[in-house]
Amino acid sequence: MGDKPIKQYRKSRPRAEELYSRALESLAGGVGHDLRRGHPLPLYISRAAGSRKWDEDGREYIDYGMGNAALLLGHAPPEVCRAMGDALELGFHFGNDHPMQLEWAELIQKLVPCAERMRFVNSGSEGSMLALRVARAFTGKTRVLRFEGHFSGWHDGVGKGAMIPFDKPVSAGIPPAVLDTIEVIPADLDSVAEVLEKDRDIAAVMLEPSGASWGTGPLTVAFNEGLRDLTRNHGVLLVYDEVITGFRYAPGGYQEYAGITPDLSFHGKIVAGGMPGGVLAGRADIMEVFDYTGDAHRDRYERVHHLGTFNANPVSTAAGIATLKRVATGLPHERANRLARQLRQGMDSILREEGVAGYAYGDVSIFHVYLEAFPGSGASDRERLVTRDVNVLKGIPAPVVSAFQKMLLARGIDLVSYTGGVTSSAHTDEDIALTLDAFGDVIRALVRERVIATLK
Template sequence: MTHDSNATLAARARAVMPGGVSHDLRFRAPHPIYFARAKGAEKWDVEGKRYIDFKLGAASQILGHAHPEVAEAVSRQMFEMPYTGDCHPLEIEWAEWLCRLFPSAERVRFTGSGTESTMLALRLGRAQSGRDKVLRIDGHFHGWHDLLLKGSKPGANTPPSLGIPQAIADLTVVAPPDVEAIAGILAEDPRIGTVFVEVSGANYGSVPLPDGFLPAIRALTEDMGHVLVFDEVITGLRWSPGGRQARDGVVPDLTTLAKIVTGGLPGGAVVGKAEIMELLSPANQRDGLAPPVSHKGTFNAAPMVAAGAVKAMEILSTGEVQAHADEMAARLRDGFNKVFARHGIGALAYGDSSTCHLYFGGTSIEGLDAATIRRTPPVLVKGLRDALLDRGVDFMSFTSCVTGLPHTPDLIDEAVAIFDDAIAALIRDGVLQ
């Protein structure tokens, strides 16, 4: 274990990595915090400071850090066969679990990440529909690749990155989460063949979808002949053992998965209708191509990942973990709202399933859109983030966090007390009024 301080490690990192980080959202001024150990819902930085973790590995660790059964399964597989690049029994068992749990899963193809899953799902949607353009919802997130990045920054009809060709961006159509508006767009543009939806609403539910949106978009795409893709990278195995689609009874054509579905390890999957998924089969041929849709990836269904994922499927399939996580999130939201009321702050903690989001623009999210969330003053964004980290609480972002199996009522109540102290400090310093 390193004995360097956070500041010393940051200086070393800046000398070898752009900005000193390996992910945009890990950047923090004056420097990031470097973590050395994590267990359950707690983690410790290199200086020995403890944090209550509501990030949980970017929502991937619903079972908590270093869950003993998952860790044991991965460790055992490391000694038996870590990776050979071959087929292996565990990938079949893992795929069978997904087919049992997710209503849309008639066939499964594993990928290297959630981003790769959305890339593959779009390729399949284009192949099935025979049309190049894709419609996605404003503010929803489907990974960092060129093909769906446009529209991820709410209210902007351009990609939030340099390096994306205009010809690629032109193939993506951004629409509001309004079924009537989407119907009009689809009717006017016959080149659109695929529709993507983050089923929680933008950014795992910080902007919830309108009531009835999912069944309505399912009916619309069926009527008009479009391939419907549900992005359940975060909701899969969090909203229920079969994701939001199982909880709400709405079945898409394809579903993209990662995070919890991989046991919190690197990887992802696309599941969906056999008719579409069989386009990936090397045993099939179309237009002289076998397989018609090409997909590769060195670490797809890597044995160590599959071992951890299968053990996670066993634990999560009962729904008991999700029920506990939901209960802890409700306790957290209730505690935060009591803090706001006690301090006379016009803000709201809200969320579905095991999530908690914060809105500082009033006490109702009626009519809330993703662009409004983004307009939170930067001084408040940084102030609350820093105040919580200084006191030992880590959120997934300034406005959002998740809960999991290892969160206990005592940890939740401790976090609420810390939040109360942080809010009081922001009021005292004039950051929050």
């Protein structure tokens, strides 16, 4: 975006300009989450309902971000809002356990195959942290095996592997000793077998079962089946990061979708109905590490210590219960999946018609778009572009990603991140049609401006 368009953009968004000026004086980095950073201005949302949201300057967006993929039912579903309102009337924070916590736990047990026992937390990242502590306590081992491009939270314990280059820390401030506990390899079963054979200090293999960065670098069910066999044979725990796949791939998450039961899984986003909340679930014998036994030495030194002021907060719990009751029917998935499939097919048709070196892909209610940067690799056949190489799929140059996002945003379409998004049961056929019109305009503009490549 050149100087003139930037000035025009700023002028057309006076409220965002004002808010960002204030943010720069109060918020470190100017935003509350790295993905919210926009150029030249962040998006400031005033309200949202169903599949739409509106910014402070009055612009309306079809939202495929859905609260960072936390909202399977769309924004502000009435039954979830009612449940939260009812909970608020009884008190919004007790600092004690309460009956709704048990109802929430029992719903999760019915849906998630591995959830024999669980512990509530406040986010997916907290679930990831707790999963590592539990895996180490149960196995007596230290290291975690991860795959290139997989996220699993922002904490130090997974501080290597999510970002290119995958062998480098994702952030400043992570101690080298912590990074040494993380082994990062390509998602290849032979490589897994080699590491597990050589390194007897691997406590767990932790991954996003759908693939790197919510399926940007997709994995197959067959890969997950092979991984289940390898971990079981080597006495290593299999830990699923179901923060995005959980309750989205199926009512029971990726576990139900693939018919594979991990030893542990951690969840956020949908599990709490889009409110702050999360859960670590797993085999009963593993989760016994939380139990008090009366043995003073064991309870002090061999038990997993876990606190959390807002664990199973009643308002988040109410939102989670109301959402999971709908999730259990499978009806939200039928609609969201159908619309996402329609969107992927429509995007792919546009890319094909325009001769673009790229393609749309994804599972269930998720879509991703791969685009080659101009001038491209010289490929003459779209099918030859299809890959599972996470270095390629997560390596679209930043100027391409930025232009794609900004052009869609200017046409009223917002994504989760990178070049992908999610649908919800609140989206409509009209939303899909409008999105495809905007997508076609954006692709033609990117080709015309020599941002993305065409087939040779």
